[in-house]
Amino acid sequence: MTGSFTTAEDIILRGAELCRLSQKDIRRIITLKTSGSTGANKRLYFSDKDLGHTVDFFAEGMRFMCGSGDAVLICMGNTAPDGIATLLSEGLERIGARPYIYGGIADYKDAAARCREIRPHTIVGLPSQLRRLALEAPDIQPDNVLLSADYVALSVIETLSRIWHTKVFTHYGLTESGLGFAVQCPFLEGQHIRHDELSVEIIDPDTGEVLPVGQWGEIVFTTLRREAMPLYRYRTGDISRLIGGVCSCGHDKPRLDRVLGRITELKKPVPIYALDELLFACDDILDFTASLSSKTLTVSVVGDIKKAEELLIKAYPQYDIKVLAGSGFITHGTKKRALEITE
Ligand SMILES: [Zn+2]
Structure with missing residues (x-):
């Protein structure tokens, strides 16, 4: 089956039309900046x-x-009312946990000091940031880490498990899905989907054909009880697959496997995800950003520049490799990491 879909462009162009409630019944509008040329x-x-x-x-x-x-x-x-951090806090308070909102990490020494003060049982954050925090502050050792809001490299999971001796959970969510979408249970056999809220399909991104359980494709969802802005077969632009069978915890509905990333990024000659796997596997590299022009791959590195250069030359012999010393990278809120294409 193929049929019609809702796309990001529909939300940009007809967002107000898709909203079913009058303004007085809207509690929150989340505005996402898009990278499109229209602005x-x-x-x-x-x-x-x-x-x-x-x-x-x-x-x-x-x-x-x-x-x-x-x-x-x-x-x-951040501390914006009804933002992801405050909604997560509310959920945590409901189960009797003690949430502390720190926000995205820009100053790792400060974040480490905060951790030593409150001794978190669980830390929730972005993969690249929590990996760097672990390398800079190996003593913190929370019981659990929950990674969300961006691609989770296997090298990041490995580093966090090894340095902090912690269990690493992942969550997949996007604003369109109401922030939450799917989260792993302690058996780590796939992410449990919000089945009461979302009906999920995996489609072939080129043909729109619905794919069977087990096949990789684009994640598409339909909201089942959204009041303000119900979405019908919304194309997320992210790649994953459904896992069938019963989870070891007893949950018997299809789960979402790891998310391989955004289609737009995966189509680039050097997706940032490949660079994450390569460079984040090396503990001497704390962080990096990357850009590609026709023949040159430029990578700004916080950490061991020489090692980064060696790894990149070996992995990408087809490009001229330029490695620069990067300083602390600024946190861009919800902006996901991406390879910048320059001409
Ligand atoms: Zn489970």
Whole structure:
């Protein structure tokens, strides 16, 4: 079956039309900057009930990791009312945990000091940032880490497990899905989907054909009870697959496997994900950004420049490799890491 879909462009062009409630019943509008040439933004509308369902999902999902009295440090979002960090806090409070919102990490010494002060049982944050925090502050050692909001490289999971002796969970979510989408249970056999909220399909991104369980393709979802802005067969632009069978925890609905990233990024000659796997496997490289022109791959590195250069020359002999010393990278809120294409 193929048929019609809703796309990011539909939300940009007809966002207000897709909103079913009057303005007075909208509790929050989340505006996402898009990289398109039009400069138009994506606006997502949520009612009280919609955000309440997100809090329900966060409470249920965090129960996989923590419970009453556990301190949880949230290293993402900011303190905006009804932002991801505050909704996650609400969910954590509901299960009796003690949430602390730190926000995205820009100053790693400061974040480490905060961790030593509150001794978090669980830390929630972006993969590249928590990996760097672990390398700079190996003593923190939370019981659990929850990675969200960007591609999770296997090299990042390996580093966090090894340095912090921690269990690494992943969450996949996007604003369009009401922030939450799927989260791993302690058996780590795939991410449990919010089946009460979302109906999920995997499609062939080129033909739109629905693919069977087990095949990789684009994640598409339909909201089942969204009040403000219901979405029908929304194309996420992300690649993953459904896992069938029963999870070791007893959950018997299809789960979402690891997310391989955004299609736009995967189509680039050197996706940032490949660079993450390569460079984040080396503990002497703390962070990096990358750009590609026709023949030159330029990488700014925080850490051992020489090692980064060696790894890159070996992996990408077809490009001229330029490695620069990067300074601390600024946190860009919800902006995902990407290879910059320059001409
Ligand atoms: Zn499970």
